[in-house]
Amino acid sequence: MTRTWILPILLALCGSVVATGLIFQGRPGTAVVLLLVFVLLTGMNSPLIFPRSIGALEAQRRSAADGRPIVFWRSGCKYCLRLRIRLGRSARQLHWVDIWRDPAGAAVVRAANEGNETVPTVLVAGRPHVNPDPEWVRRQLSPSA
Incomplete structure (x- = not known):
């Protein structure tokens, strides 16, 4: 893995951790919205764009x-x-x-x-x-x- 993927992977992992915490707090709607925001940020910061x-x-x-x-x-x-x-x-x-x-x-x-x-x-x-x-x-x- 090259360093071009470090930021996108960190964004995806952070989004997953935060969304998981929100699900355990009983807020699945907020978790989904936040996870979608992190996925969007991941895509925008990846070399794929x-x-x-x-x-x-x-x-x-x-x-x-x-x-x-x-x-x-x-x-x-x-x-x-x-x-x-x-x-x-x-x-x-x-x-x-x-x-x-x-x-x-x-x-x-x-x-x-x-x-x-x-x-x-x-x-x-x-x-x-x-x-x-x-x-x-x-x-x-x-x-x-």
Whole structure:
């Protein structure tokens, strides 16, 4: 198991423990609602909501061929989640690199951010942009950008 799944698993376990306690207190309705909230939080913080990640070297090769931006991200990052949700269907057009799964991706992010692993970092035409506006990222996908 990689560390990308630690937060989602902890959320699911905490939700289960709290819901079990509520059931023993005789409040099954509250337990179900709370468990659903924790399941939703688990899903939102899991790598499953993001398009499939590829390695940094492969993303750079593909980006050089098709000109699409590369997004360096990690699970549990609320800014990465914000970017992913606000991009909607457009997110599938980008190349996504999970820095917790790819050491080369983490190295690219550290090089762009003075040694910090600040995400999301979007690489457009070889230039890094840290936590850019989702609308700006969407415009980078258009042919006229």
